[in-house]
Amino acid sequence: SQQGEEDPQALSIQEGENATMNCSYKTSINNLQWYRQNSGRGLVHLILIRSNEREKHSGRLRVTLDTSKKSSSLLITASRAADTASYFCATADTGRRALTFGSGTRLQVQP
Protein backbone atom coordinates (compact mmCIF):
# COMPACT_ATOMS: atom_id res chain seq x y z
CA SER A 1 0.00 0.00 0.00
CA GLN A 2 1.13 3.55 -0.61
CA GLN A 3 2.43 5.35 2.42
CA GLY A 4 3.20 8.87 1.30
CA GLU A 5 1.20 11.47 -0.48
CA GLU A 6 3.07 14.28 -2.15
CA ASP A 7 1.98 17.77 -2.87
CA PRO A 8 1.90 19.28 -5.40
CA GLN A 9 1.63 16.54 -8.01
CA ALA A 10 3.25 18.85 -10.54
CA LEU A 11 5.22 22.07 -10.22
CA SER A 12 6.52 24.39 -12.92
CA ILE A 13 8.95 27.18 -12.05
CA GLN A 14 11.53 29.42 -13.69
CA GLU A 15 15.24 28.82 -13.41
CA GLY A 16 16.62 30.50 -10.32
CA GLU A 17 13.43 30.16 -8.30
CA ASN A 18 13.05 27.88 -5.31
CA ALA A 19 10.97 24.70 -5.46
CA THR A 20 9.19 23.25 -2.45
CA MET A 21 7.64 19.80 -2.35
CA ASN A 22 5.72 18.31 0.55
CA CYS A 23 5.23 14.74 1.68
CA SER A 24 2.79 13.32 4.20
CA TYR A 25 2.86 9.82 5.62
CA LYS A 26 0.72 7.71 7.90
CA THR A 27 2.74 5.53 10.25
CA SER A 28 5.72 5.72 12.61
CA ILE A 29 9.00 5.85 10.77
CA ASN A 30 12.70 5.30 11.38
CA ASN A 31 13.72 7.65 8.60
CA LEU A 32 12.42 9.45 5.54
CA GLN A 33 14.32 9.63 2.28
CA TRP A 34 14.01 11.69 -0.88
CA TYR A 35 14.80 10.35 -4.35
CA ARG A 36 14.97 11.90 -7.77
CA GLN A 37 13.95 10.20 -11.02
CA ASN A 38 14.72 11.51 -14.47
CA SER A 39 12.18 10.51 -17.10
CA GLY A 40 12.40 6.81 -17.93
CA ARG A 41 15.31 6.17 -15.59
CA GLY A 42 15.96 4.69 -12.16
CA LEU A 43 15.78 6.58 -8.91
CA VAL A 44 18.73 8.36 -7.34
CA HIS A 45 19.00 8.92 -3.61
CA LEU A 46 19.18 12.57 -2.57
CA ILE A 47 19.00 12.79 1.19
CA LEU A 48 17.97 10.84 4.29
CA ILE A 49 16.58 12.37 7.45
CA ARG A 50 16.23 10.34 10.63
CA SER A 51 13.14 10.43 12.80
CA ASN A 52 15.03 12.31 15.54
CA GLU A 53 16.21 15.03 13.15
CA ARG A 54 14.20 18.11 12.21
CA GLU A 55 16.22 19.59 9.37
CA LYS A 56 19.02 18.55 7.07
CA HIS A 57 20.96 20.27 4.30
CA SER A 58 22.87 18.96 1.33
CA GLY A 59 24.11 21.50 -1.20
CA ARG A 60 21.03 23.24 -2.61
CA LEU A 61 18.69 20.81 -0.87
CA ARG A 62 17.00 21.41 2.44
CA VAL A 63 14.77 18.80 4.03
CA THR A 64 12.56 19.22 7.07
CA LEU A 65 10.74 16.58 9.05
CA ASP A 66 7.85 17.07 11.46
CA THR A 67 7.01 13.72 13.04
CA SER A 68 4.12 15.19 15.02
CA LYS A 69 2.42 16.15 11.76
CA LYS A 70 3.83 13.17 9.86
CA SER A 71 5.11 15.42 7.14
CA SER A 72 8.31 16.39 5.36
CA SER A 73 9.31 19.02 2.86
CA LEU A 74 12.05 19.20 0.27
CA LEU A 75 13.31 22.63 -0.78
CA ILE A 76 15.52 23.04 -3.83
CA THR A 77 17.05 26.50 -3.90
CA ALA A 78 18.18 28.39 -7.00
CA SER A 79 16.73 25.77 -9.30
CA ARG A 80 18.30 24.86 -12.64
CA ALA A 81 16.86 23.36 -15.80
CA ALA A 82 18.79 20.18 -14.94
CA ASP A 83 16.66 19.81 -11.78
CA THR A 84 13.71 18.89 -13.99
CA ALA A 85 12.67 15.44 -12.76
CA SER A 86 10.20 13.63 -10.53
CA TYR A 87 10.90 13.70 -6.81
CA PHE A 88 9.71 10.98 -4.45
CA CYS A 89 9.68 10.73 -0.71
CA ALA A 90 10.06 7.27 0.81
CA THR A 91 9.61 6.10 4.35
CA ALA A 92 11.27 3.33 6.29
CA ASP A 93 8.46 2.34 8.62
CA THR A 94 9.25 0.87 11.99
CA GLY A 95 7.04 -2.11 11.24
CA ARG A 96 8.26 -2.84 7.70
CA ARG A 97 11.54 -3.92 6.25
CA ALA A 98 11.54 -1.99 2.98
CA LEU A 99 10.95 1.53 1.72
CA THR A 100 7.48 2.68 0.73
CA PHE A 101 7.36 5.44 -1.85
CA GLY A 102 5.04 8.40 -2.13
CA SER A 103 3.21 9.43 -5.25
CA GLY A 104 5.85 11.91 -6.38
CA THR A 105 6.07 15.52 -7.55
CA ARG A 106 6.92 16.24 -11.17
CA LEU A 107 9.12 19.33 -11.27
CA GLN A 108 9.63 21.30 -14.46
CA VAL A 109 12.24 24.07 -14.38
CA GLN A 110 11.95 26.43 -17.32
CA PRO A 111 15.24 27.89 -18.59
Place this chain on the structure above:
Amino acid sequence: DAMVIQNPRYQVTQFGKPVTLSCSQTLNHNVMYWYQQKSSQAPKLLFHYYDKDFNNEADTPDNFQSRRPNTSFCFLDIRSPGLGDAAMYLCATSRVRPATNEKLFFGSGTQLSVL
Protein backbone atom coordinates in the same frame (compact mmCIF):
# COMPACT_ATOMS: atom_id res chain seq x y z
CA ASP B 1 30.94 2.60 -13.04
CA ALA B 2 27.49 1.10 -13.06
CA MET B 3 26.73 -0.49 -9.69
CA VAL B 4 23.24 -1.91 -10.27
CA ILE B 5 22.75 -3.16 -13.79
CA GLN B 6 19.47 -4.16 -15.31
CA ASN B 7 19.08 -6.01 -18.56
CA PRO B 8 17.53 -5.52 -20.94
CA ARG B 9 16.70 -1.83 -20.95
CA TYR B 10 13.56 -2.51 -22.99
CA GLN B 11 11.71 -5.81 -23.17
CA VAL B 12 8.78 -6.65 -25.37
CA THR B 13 6.82 -9.83 -24.74
CA GLN B 14 3.58 -11.34 -25.88
CA PHE B 15 0.50 -11.74 -23.77
CA GLY B 16 0.90 -14.94 -21.75
CA LYS B 17 4.52 -15.58 -22.78
CA PRO B 18 6.88 -15.98 -19.81
CA VAL B 19 9.54 -13.33 -19.46
CA THR B 20 12.57 -12.91 -17.19
CA LEU B 21 14.18 -9.64 -16.22
CA SER B 22 17.66 -9.62 -14.72
CA CYS B 23 19.55 -7.49 -12.26
CA SER B 24 23.15 -7.63 -11.12
CA GLN B 25 25.08 -5.61 -8.59
CA THR B 26 28.73 -4.92 -7.90
CA LEU B 27 28.14 -3.45 -4.43
CA ASN B 28 28.04 -6.76 -2.54
CA HIS B 29 24.86 -5.59 -0.83
CA ASN B 30 22.81 -7.95 1.26
CA VAL B 31 19.38 -6.75 0.14
CA MET B 32 17.92 -6.72 -3.36
CA TYR B 33 14.48 -5.37 -4.24
CA TRP B 34 12.12 -5.44 -7.17
CA TYR B 35 9.76 -2.52 -7.64
CA GLN B 36 7.07 -2.09 -10.29
CA GLN B 37 6.38 1.43 -11.51
CA LYS B 38 3.53 2.29 -13.83
CA SER B 39 3.39 5.55 -15.70
CA SER B 40 3.33 8.61 -13.39
CA GLN B 41 2.89 6.44 -10.31
CA ALA B 42 4.96 5.60 -7.25
CA PRO B 43 7.29 2.60 -7.36
CA LYS B 44 5.48 -0.33 -5.77
CA LEU B 45 7.46 -2.99 -3.95
CA LEU B 46 6.90 -6.52 -5.28
CA PHE B 47 9.37 -8.41 -3.07
CA HIS B 48 12.87 -8.32 -1.68
CA TYR B 49 15.66 -10.65 -0.63
CA TYR B 50 17.73 -10.25 2.50
CA ASP B 51 20.57 -12.56 1.57
CA LYS B 52 18.66 -15.72 0.63
CA ASP B 53 15.63 -14.84 2.72
CA PHE B 54 12.75 -14.08 0.32
CA ASN B 55 10.13 -11.54 1.42
CA ASN B 56 6.99 -11.29 -0.67
CA GLU B 57 4.56 -8.39 -0.39
CA ALA B 58 1.04 -9.48 0.50
CA ASP B 59 -0.49 -7.94 -2.62
CA THR B 60 2.09 -9.16 -5.15
CA PRO B 61 0.31 -11.41 -7.66
CA ASP B 62 1.35 -15.07 -7.87
CA ASN B 63 2.23 -14.38 -11.48
CA PHE B 64 5.42 -12.72 -10.25
CA GLN B 65 8.30 -14.83 -8.97
CA SER B 66 11.90 -14.09 -8.13
CA ARG B 67 15.19 -15.92 -7.86
CA ARG B 68 18.47 -14.93 -6.29
CA PRO B 69 21.08 -17.56 -7.13
CA ASN B 70 23.93 -15.63 -5.53
CA THR B 71 24.71 -12.27 -3.92
CA SER B 72 25.25 -10.50 -7.23
CA PHE B 73 22.25 -11.56 -9.28
CA CYS B 74 18.49 -11.40 -8.92
CA PHE B 75 15.82 -12.28 -11.46
CA LEU B 76 12.18 -11.34 -11.86
CA ASP B 77 10.06 -13.94 -13.61
CA ILE B 78 6.61 -13.10 -14.91
CA ARG B 79 4.95 -16.40 -15.67
CA SER B 80 2.03 -15.24 -17.80
CA PRO B 81 2.26 -11.51 -18.52
CA GLY B 82 -0.97 -9.64 -18.94
CA LEU B 83 -1.53 -6.22 -20.45
CA GLY B 84 -1.69 -4.78 -16.95
CA ASP B 85 1.87 -5.91 -16.26
CA ALA B 86 3.31 -3.42 -18.73
CA ALA B 87 5.44 -1.16 -16.57
CA MET B 88 8.95 -0.11 -15.61
CA TYR B 89 10.57 -2.70 -13.37
CA LEU B 90 13.19 -1.32 -11.05
CA CYS B 91 15.83 -3.31 -9.23
CA ALA B 92 17.45 -1.79 -6.16
CA THR B 93 19.96 -2.80 -3.51
CA SER B 94 20.92 -1.76 -0.01
CA ARG B 95 23.67 -2.88 2.33
CA VAL B 96 21.15 -3.72 5.02
CA ARG B 97 17.48 -2.89 5.39
CA PRO B 98 16.54 0.82 5.05
CA ALA B 99 14.91 0.90 8.45
CA THR B 100 18.48 1.00 9.75
CA ASN B 101 19.10 4.27 7.90
CA GLU B 102 20.36 2.80 4.67
CA LYS B 103 19.70 4.24 1.26
CA LEU B 104 18.76 2.32 -1.86
CA PHE B 105 20.78 2.12 -5.05
CA PHE B 106 18.66 1.70 -8.16
CA GLY B 107 19.35 0.32 -11.60
CA SER B 108 18.15 2.15 -14.70
CA GLY B 109 15.10 -0.08 -14.97
CA THR B 110 13.61 -2.38 -17.59
CA GLN B 111 10.62 -1.04 -19.48
CA LEU B 112 8.33 -3.98 -20.20
CA SER B 113 5.78 -3.87 -22.99
CA VAL B 114 3.15 -6.60 -23.39
CA LEU B 115 1.59 -7.03 -26.83
